[in-house]
Amino acid sequence: MAKVKSKFVCQECGYESAKWLGRCPGCSNWNSMEEEIVGGKKEFKRSPTIVSQSKPQPIKDVKSGAYERYNTQIKELNRVLGGGLVKGSLTLITGEPGIGKSTLILQASSTVAETYGKTLYVSGEESEEQIKMRGERLNSLSDNLYIVSETNVDVIEKYIEEYEPVFVIIDSIQTLFKEDLSSAPGSVSQVKECANNLMRIGKSKNIPMFIVAHVTKQGELAGPRVLEHMVDTVLHFEGERTQEFRILRALKNRFGTTSEIGVFEMREEGLVEVSNPSAIFLESLTPEAEGAIVVATVEGTRPLLVEIQALVAPTNAGFPRRTAVGIDLNRLNLIIAVLEKKIGLPLMNQDIYVNVVGGLKLEGTSADLGVAMAIYSSMRGVSIPSKEMIAMGEISLTGELRPISQLEKMMKEAEKMGFITAIIPDKNKFRFDGNIMKYKGVNTLRDALELLS
Structure with missing residues (x-):
C-alpha cells in the first residue's frame, strides 16, 4: 500500500x-x-461516517417513532441516559482517575450481556486478568461478556464483525491507534480518526457503544473538542475519590435531557444506586448549628435537599480568602457583596468558607438565600434549627428575593424529609394541595435574616 x-x-x-x-x-x-x-490519494479512502442510501424527502414524510433502548438494569444510569441505551448510539464517559468509570461500565456490560446477548469489552489499559479480577469483585461475570486487550482500531473492527456483539465498550479512546497514521496514540489526529471509525461501525451495525475518555488537569475532556460533537451522549462522573458518593451527569444527550443526574455510592462490591439522595446527603445533619442550613435544588425531574455549611473567621494577614466548594465562586462573591452593602455585615476583614456537604455541585440560584443565611449565622453566632427549617430563593443585587421555579416540588420533598418550616420568596404564587408544610414568605434578604434573630 x-x-x-x-x-x-x-x-x-x-x-x-x-x-x-x-x-x-x-x-x-x-x-x-x-x-x-491529506486527502486525494486513491490508496487511502476515509470510510464514510454513516452508510446510507437515503434521499432528501419532506420532513412530514419521515416516519417518527421512539428509539429502541436496552435496559441496563441500573436505574440511575438509565435515568441519565434518558431511559436506557439507544441502539447505534455513541456514548462518551469521562471523569477523574479512580472515580469509578471502569466499574460502572463493567457492571452495565455484564447486565446487558445477561439480558440481550454478546457484549464486547475492549481494554487498552488493562489486561484480561485485571478485568477478570474486577469482575469477580463486582460479581459481573456473565457468560456472554467477552473481554480483549487491544488498541488497534482495525483489529477491533474485525472482532466486532466476527462476534457480532449487541454492545461494545472501549476503554479508553486515548489508547487506540490507526496504523495509517504515524502519530502516537492519544494525539489529536489519532483520537479523531479512531472515534470516526467507531462511530461508523456503531451507526452502520446499529450497535450502542460506550467510550471512556481521559480528562485534563483542569477536569475537561482530553483531546480535540470535535470528539464531543461526534458522539451522541457525554456523561461525566463527579465526586472525590476520598468520598463514597459519585454523581453521574449528562453534559450532552441527543436522546434525552441533560439536566438529570444519577447518584451512586462506592462500596467494596462496586457502585450501588442511591434511590433517595436527599436522605443520604442529610445523614450527618445536626439539630442546631451555627453556619449550617438545608437548601433545595432540582436536578432534572428530581428534587434534592442538601446541607450548606459556612465558616466565617477573622483574616490574620493579607487579603481575605473566599473559598467555595460545590457552588460557583462568583455567585458567592455576589452574595457577600449584598450582605455587606444591603445588610451592613462587616465581611471585608473576614475569611469565608462555604461547602456543600456530600460533594454535590449546585446549579442554578435557588440556594442563594441558604448561603446568605449560613454566612450570617456563622458571623453573628446564631444557631439555625437545621432539622426544622429550609431556605430557598434567589438574591438580587438590590437585596430582594426573586421567585424560583419548581418550588412546589421542592416543598413536597422537604415535607417528606420531615422539615416543618420553609423560608421562600413572597413573590412565589402557587397553591398548596393537601397538608403541606408551613412557609414564611419574605420580600427581602433583610426580612429573611430577621427570622434568625
Whole structure:
C-alpha cells in the first residue's frame, strides 16, 4: 500500500506545514502542530461516517417513532441516559482517575450481556486478568461478556464483525491507534480518526457503544473538542475519590435531557444506586448549628435537599480568602457583596468558607438565600434549627428575593424529609394541595435574616 501523505496543522490558527514545528509561525503558540491526513490519494479512502442510501424527502414524510433502548438494569444510569441505551448510539464517559468509570461500565456490560446477548469489552489499559479480577469483585461475570486487550482500531473492527456483539465498550479512546497514521496514540489526529471509525461501525451495525475518555488537569475532556460533537451522549462522573458518593451527569444527550443526574455510592462490591439522595446527603445533619442550613435544588425531574455549611473567621494577614466548594465562586462573591452593602455585615476583614456537604455541585440560584443565611449565622453566632427549617430563593443585587421555579416540588420533598418550616420568596404564587408544610414568605434578604434573630 502506498504511503499516506500527511500535513501538520496548527490547532489554534490553522497554519499548515509539511513538517512538524515546535512553534507555529502563524500564531507563535508552542506544541500546537498536529498531524492530519491529506486527502486525494486513491490508496487511502476515509470510510464514510454513516452508510446510507437515503434521499432528501419532506420532513412530514419521515416516519417518527421512539428509539429502541436496552435496559441496563441500573436505574440511575438509565435515568441519565434518558431511559436506557439507544441502539447505534455513541456514548462518551469521562471523569477523574479512580472515580469509578471502569466499574460502572463493567457492571452495565455484564447486565446487558445477561439480558440481550454478546457484549464486547475492549481494554487498552488493562489486561484480561485485571478485568477478570474486577469482575469477580463486582460479581459481573456473565457468560456472554467477552473481554480483549487491544488498541488497534482495525483489529477491533474485525472482532466486532466476527462476534457480532449487541454492545461494545472501549476503554479508553486515548489508547487506540490507526496504523495509517504515524502519530502516537492519544494525539489529536489519532483520537479523531479512531472515534470516526467507531462511530461508523456503531451507526452502520446499529450497535450502542460506550467510550471512556481521559480528562485534563483542569477536569475537561482530553483531546480535540470535535470528539464531543461526534458522539451522541457525554456523561461525566463527579465526586472525590476520598468520598463514597459519585454523581453521574449528562453534559450532552441527543436522546434525552441533560439536566438529570444519577447518584451512586462506592462500596467494596462496586457502585450501588442511591434511590433517595436527599436522605443520604442529610445523614450527618445536626439539630442546631451555627453556619449550617438545608437548601433545595432540582436536578432534572428530581428534587434534592442538601446541607450548606459556612465558616466565617477573622483574616490574620493579607487579603481575605473566599473559598467555595460545590457552588460557583462568583455567585458567592455576589452574595457577600449584598450582605455587606444591603445588610451592613462587616465581611471585608473576614475569611469565608462555604461547602456543600456530600460533594454535590449546585446549579442554578435557588440556594442563594441558604448561603446568605449560613454566612450570617456563622458571623453573628446564631444557631439555625437545621432539622426544622429550609431556605430557598434567589438574591438580587438590590437585596430582594426573586421567585424560583419548581418550588412546589421542592416543598413536597422537604415535607417528606420531615422539615416543618420553609423560608421562600413572597413573590412565589402557587397553591398548596393537601397538608403541606408551613412557609414564611419574605420580600427581602433583610426580612429573611430577621427570622434568625
